[in-house]
Amino acid sequence: MSATQNKTGGMHPTTTGPLSFGSVKPNQGLQNAAKKSRADIIAEISASGMKGRGGAGFPTGVKWNLAAAAQDSTKYVICNADEGEPGTFKDRVILSEYSDLVFEGMTIAGLAIGARQGIVYLRGEYSYLRPLLEAVLERRRTQELLGESILGREGFSFDITIRMGSGAYVCGEETALIESLEGQRGEPRNRPPFPVDTGYMGHPTVVNNVETLAWAACILAKGAAWFKGIGTDKSTGLKLFSISGDCERPGVYEFPMGISISELLREVGGEDAKAVQVGGASGHCVPAKSFARTLAYEDIPTGGSIIVLGPGRDMLGIARNFLEFFVEESCGQCTPCRAGTVKLLEGVELLQEGRCSMKYLRELCALGETMQLASKCGLGQSSPNAFLSIVKEFQDEIMGRTDLAAAGKE
Amino acid sequence: MSESTTFGKDVSRAPVSQRGHRVGPVDDSQAIGGQISIEMDGKTLKVPIGTTILEASKELGLRIPTLCHHEDLCVAGVCRMCVVEVEGQRTLQAACAYPITQPIKVKTHSRKVRQARRHILDLILANHYGECYACNRNNNCELQTLAKEYGVDFFRFGHPTEPMFELDTSSHSVVRDMNKCVLCRRCIRTCIDFQEVGVLEVQGRGAESKVVTFMDKPLAEVVCINCGQCINRCPTGALRANDPTDDVWAAIDDPTKHVVMQTAPSPRAGIGECFGLPPGRALTFEMNTALRQCGFDKVFDTNFTADLTIIEEGTELLLRLKKALVDKQPVAIPQFTSCSPGWVKYIEHFYPEYLAHLSSAKSPQQMFGALIKTYYAHLNKIDPKDIVCVALMPCSAKKFECNRPEMCDSGYKDIDYGLTTRELGKMISEAGINLPDLPKSDFDDPFGTATGSGVIFGATGGVMEAALRTVIELVTGKKVENFFDHAEIIPLRGFEGIRYAEIPVKEVGPVPGILKHLFEDWSWLKGATLKVAVAHGTAYAKKVMDDIRAGGKFSECHFIEFMACPGGCLGGGGQPIPTSPAIRAARAQAIYSEDRAYSVRKSHENPAVVKVYNEFLTDGPCGHLSHKLLHTHYTPRGKFIA
Numbered sequence A: 001m002s003a004t005q006n007k008t009g010g011m012h013p014t015t016t017g018p019l020s021f022g023s024v025k026p027n028q029g030l031q032n033a034a035k036k037s038r039a040d041i042i043a044e045i046s047a048s049g050m051k052g053r054g055g056a057g058f059p060t061g062v063k064w065n066l067a068a069a070a071q072d073s074t075k076y077v078i079c080n081a082d083e084g085e086p087g088t089f090k091d092r093v094i095l096s097e098y099s100d101l102v103f104e105g106m107t108i109a110g111l112a113i114g115a116r117q118g119i120v121y122l123r124g125e126y127s128y129l130r131p132l133l134e135a136v137l138e139r140r141r142t143q144e145l146l147g148e149s150i151l152g153r154e155g156f157s158f159d160i161t162i163r164m165g166s167g168a169y170v171c172g173e174e175t176a177l178i179e180s181l182e183g184q185r186g187e188p189r190n191r192p193p194f195p196v197d198t199g200y201m202g203h204p205t206v207v208n209n210v211e212t213l214a215w216a217a218c219i220l221a222k223g224a225a226w227f228k229g230i231g232t233d234k235s236t237g238l239k240l241f242s243i244s245g246d247c248e249r250p251g252v253y254e255f256p257m258g259i260s261i262s263e264l265l266r267e268v269g270g271e272d273a274k275a276v277q278v279g280g281a282s283g284h285c286v287p288a289k290s291f292a293r294t295l296a297y298e299d300i301p302t303g304g305s306i307i308v309l310g311p312g313r314d315m316l317g318i319a320r321n322f323l324e325f326f327v328e329e330s331c332g333q334c335t336p337c338r339a340g341t342v343k344l345l346e347g348v349e350l351l352q353e354g355r356c357s358m359k360y361l362r363e364l365c366a367l368g369e370t371m372q373l374a375s376k377c378g379l380g381q382s383s384p385n386a387f388l389s390i391v392k393e394f395q396d397e398i399m400g401r402t403d404l405a406a407a408g409k410e
Numbered sequence B: 001m002s003e004s005t006t007f008g009k010d011v012s013r014a015p016v017s018q019r020g021h022r023v024g025p026v027d028d029s030q031a032i033g034g035q036i037s038i039e040m041d042g043k044t045l046k047v048p049i050g051t052t053i054l055e056a057s058k059e060l061g062l063r064i065p066t067l068c069h070h071e072d073l074c075v076a077g078v079c080r081m082c083v084v085e086v087e088g089q090r091t092l093q094a095a096c097a098y099p100i101t102q103p104i105k106v107k108t109h110s111r112k113v114r115q116a117r118r119h120i121l122d123l124i125l126a127n128h129y130g131e132c133y134a135c136n137r138n139n140n141c142e143l144q145t146l147a148k149e150y151g152v153d154f155f156r157f158g159h160p161t162e163p164m165f166e167l168d169t170s171s172h173s174v175v176r177d178m179n180k181c182v183l184c185r186r187c188i189r190t191c192i193d194f195q196e197v198g199v200l201e202v203q204g205r206g207a208e209s210k211v212v213t214f215m216d217k218p219l220a221e222v223v224c225i226n227c228g229q230c231i232n233r234c235p236t237g238a239l240r241a242n243d244p245t246d247d248v249w250a251a252i253d254d255p256t257k258h259v260v261m262q263t264a265p266s267p268r269a270g271i272g273e274c275f276g277l278p279p280g281r282a283l284t285f286e287m288n289t290a291l292r293q294c295g296f297d298k299v300f301d302t303n304f305t306a307d308l309t310i311i312e313e314g315t316e317l318l319l320r321l322k323k324a325l326v327d328k329q330p331v332a333i334p335q336f337t338s339c340s341p342g343w344v345k346y347i348e349h350f351y352p353e354y355l356a357h358l359s360s361a362k363s364p365q366q367m368f369g370a371l372i373k374t375y376y377a378h379l380n381k382i383d384p385k386d387i388v389c390v391a392l393m394p395c396s397a398k399k400f401e402c403n404r405p406e407m408c409d410s411g412y413k414d415i416d417y418g419l420t421t422r423e424l425g426k427m428i429s430e431a432g433i434n435l436p437d438l439p440k441s442d443f444d445d446p447f448g449t450a451t452g453s454g455v456i457f458g459a460t461g462g463v464m465e466a467a468l469r470t471v472i473e474l475v476t477g478k479k480v481e482n483f484f485d486h487a488e489i490i491p492l493r494g495f496e497g498i499r500y501a502e503i504p505v506k507e508v509g510p511v512p513g514i515l516k517h518l519f520e521d522w523s524w525l526k527g528a529t530l531k532v533a534v535a536h537g538t539a540y541a542k543k544v545m546d547d548i549r550a551g552g553k554f555s556e557c558h559f560i561e562f563m564a565c566p567g568g569c570l571g572g573g574g575q576p577i578p579t580s581p582a583i584r585a586a587r588a589q590a591i592y593s594e595d596r597a598y599s600v601r602k603s604h605e606n607p608a609v610v611k612v613y614n615e616f617l618t619d620g621p622c623g624h625l626s627h628k629l630l631h632t633h634y635t636p637r638g639k640f641i642a
């Protein structure tokens, strides 16, 4: 088992147990795809029922289909490797150990939608991976898995370049990512139009998460039925989870979709948890009484970040940490997120000092709802999630505190 | 689409997503011929694909509040005031940024929508330092209006009690008070996208974000051209013009001072808007009465020097052409107009290598000042040091222009103060006058008689049209009406960003007396074709300049009119707020109908102009004295900031 540094600074084993990615025959998916029509490739992905692994959970087949249908001779496939959500490190593991599979997925996507160019948008902190990734790309070019007439299929040309991210969390949002690639400030665009219609440089663009692309290659290799056979009806297949926090065996795990939180905690040795933060800073805080709930698009959706919160954790402190993150990371474009995150953070400080009235707390919760509804992008829309779920589930703990030290006022 | 609504769309530098939305075909039976049925608050409507929810709501007569949206600018979708509920969508959608591509059902004021808007307002107010009664946008502020509309009666999330930023008063033209900034970014979009100057940008993220100049330098030290278009688009009091009204009042109140006012053509077409009149009603003569009641000693018409500008600039053009065609000497052609100080500063910054093309003739405002403190002072036996020259302009760049160090050719500061239309509106109100109610009165002599040509200076294409009216008559010896009906050179009118015309010189006449000292005959012009162009808005000026640099069609022109402001001066940065394509069109209408009403419509027929050349500038147009008083030079500035 190799070991790498995770975001919070602790040492974690990269993977715990074998990943299915290791059992797929190299380039089997690409070879199968090269024999199929574009429509059949997309049909295969659609039949698998796979939804995006980046967090938003948009059906990948539908996304590819929209881009394939768009009328333009220039299209792009972008691999979103910006992995900035606190508590996620699965994409880093995939890129370190299974980058061939990711590039294979991108190439398949390129064939499916009619793109000739792929771009990997790599998180700035992962620049140490770049030489490795460039070497893999170079090898794939010599193997005729990239370049002109891939695998001898006439007109199947595709190549991949790597571009470094600019360090902001919001640049992981697909339209901000595109702005950043175009040399603008990384700020989310208005949607619609969506990238599948008006994306990079105004051309139809598919943006997929690293993991989504790797699974796409597996689906083409093993067939949609295999993938669909795993997980639940609405959440098919396997998923990687980045598990950190107060548990015995943190790391990257592969589970079928639909696993319950308590099962997961058993696997990682975190049964005594007080709560679990699912989906990173932008996710929801699930209290112990709800551990029977499942990780699935129809229940609790997640991009894969699971932070286990042990019995000793101060929930207000957790809310405060996350809000500080959003105050820092909001791009500042739109009012609800730019100013709302600050008000919520001030609210947490009031709570810590025991100076927040019930009335004002209700106002802040309503503000949280406004932020969820009216913010321009997913960052602002999800920034109040942790605060709202903590206020809801841990009201007894957070009301009536006079913790001046924690509030930094002493 | 009419020209006025497509203005600026073809030169946009905005990010792809902020330009018009590209929309694919929809396969829905309800969408016949690109029309989509939608339902909004229970009312139904068919709209063309790509119409935004906001546009559709206007058609239905519904009001959706906006703050970052502006009809002149590309979409931003950042303030989120305009959110509405679209059935089937998890989140609320920004009406200004949502193109309709499918049949949708919209609710514009559901509980969620009202709550969100109120919260957004409260969040803005929590970061807005300002007191309405001490603010120049009081009663004309979009934020204040929204606060009233949404019944803000307390500050839910607090309100700053201390200023957070220092004022930037470095510029003669624009004052920036970021304490009142709501980060709608209209100024940024105005500057970079509408005007393509690019002085303003956002710096910092999240709550730290702030609208800044390059390296947060004072506005006076960056490439700002002072056009004031950003002021005109700012929804709040965060941007305003540098206001000298206190000094003007002080001059009026000082009995030793002789305070002379000159009024440019565009303010009279706009000032009614300051008094609640619909755009497009000229109040020229009511304004004269008001100015006298305010205490100005004389009220003159800038059109007089506009006519003078035409003579000087037209003569300069003929001289350049002669030098090229007869003397075969190198000379900078095309000649560029120089009456828009925003444009002058633009070319000084961005195309300094083309400064030789700029007509050396001063703008009408500055010619006026130079004549008042010399000719007029002498005629009336007033010591020029006791004269205070005030210029009423639609423009904030004129404030910078009158403070240029070279503008002191009379031996004094030629123009002491530049006032905007808005500032005069305020002075008139302060004097307790309701402008539209006043009786009419005429301009004072000797600079009262103006021509229609001077009036149309206010509209894009007007300088060129006026110049051509004069040049055609001077060269052919015939009435311009022989060539153009009613002397209206229609190809030069309108709001298209760039216009081009060719005028063949089929016949020539004798050289008129006024030019005898410069030309023997016109034979060298016979058979020539005069190529002219007009560009307004610096975004379009840039297009023309880049074409010239590349040796394109505009490099073959003889004369090009440039105006920094879209629409020309009538859309200037000192005009009443708001300004929109429709408002500019209405003001243009007012200007062109005033032109028609004048009996003398050509600059060289203006008796006051003829008199000045007979009595004072006796060595004629472009002669020695006129060169000293009426012409100037320019400063290559470059676009790199130290």
Ligand SMILES: Cc1cc2nc3c(=O)[nH]c(=O)nc-3n(C[C@H](O)[C@H](O)[C@H](O)COP(=O)(O)O)c2cc1C
Residues within 6 Å of the ligand: A051, A052, A053, A054, A055, A056, A057, A058, A060, A080, A081, A082, A083, A084, A085, A169, A170, A171, A172, A173, A174, A175, A207, A208, A209, A210, A212, A213, A377, A378, A379
């Ligand atoms: C603030 C924010 C940050 C995001 N960061 C990432 C990221 O780091 N990696 C990622 O794959 N998707 C991220 N996303 C989701 C992307 O916008 C997009 O939905 C995703 O790349 C689509 O890929 P998928 O369909 O394969 O999941 C982020 C979204 C938001 C709103």
Ligand code: SF4
Residues within 6 Å of the ligand: A170, A187, A188, A329, A330, A331, A332, A333, A334, A335, A337, A338, A375, A376, A377, A378, A379, A380, A381
């Ligand atoms: S929600 Fe936040 S991150 Fe997203 S556009 Fe608005 S300010 Fe930027």
Ligand code: SF4
Residues within 6 Å of the ligand: B128, B129, B130, B131, B132, B133, B135, B136, B137, B138, B139, B141, B142, B143, B144, B180, B236, B237, B238
């Ligand atoms: S900017 Fe508007 S809201 Fe602010 S103080 Fe001025 S008038 Fe009032």
Ligand code: SF4
Residues within 6 Å of the ligand: B174, B190, B191, B195, B197, B198, B199, B200, B223, B224, B225, B226, B227, B228, B229, B230, B231
């Ligand atoms: S005055 Fe004109 S050039 Fe200056 S910042 Fe405003 S829009 Fe830009």
Ligand code: SF4
Residues within 6 Å of the ligand: B180, B181, B182, B183, B184, B185, B186, B187, B188, B211, B230, B233, B234, B235, B236, B238, B239
């Ligand atoms: S200065 Fe005015 S126009 Fe510019 S962002 Fe601020 S409020 Fe908007």
Ligand code: FES
Residues within 6 Å of the ligand: B065, B066, B067, B068, B069, B076, B077, B078, B079, B080, B081, B082, B083, B094, B095, B096, B097
């Ligand atoms: S007016 Fe629509 S978001 Fe600002």
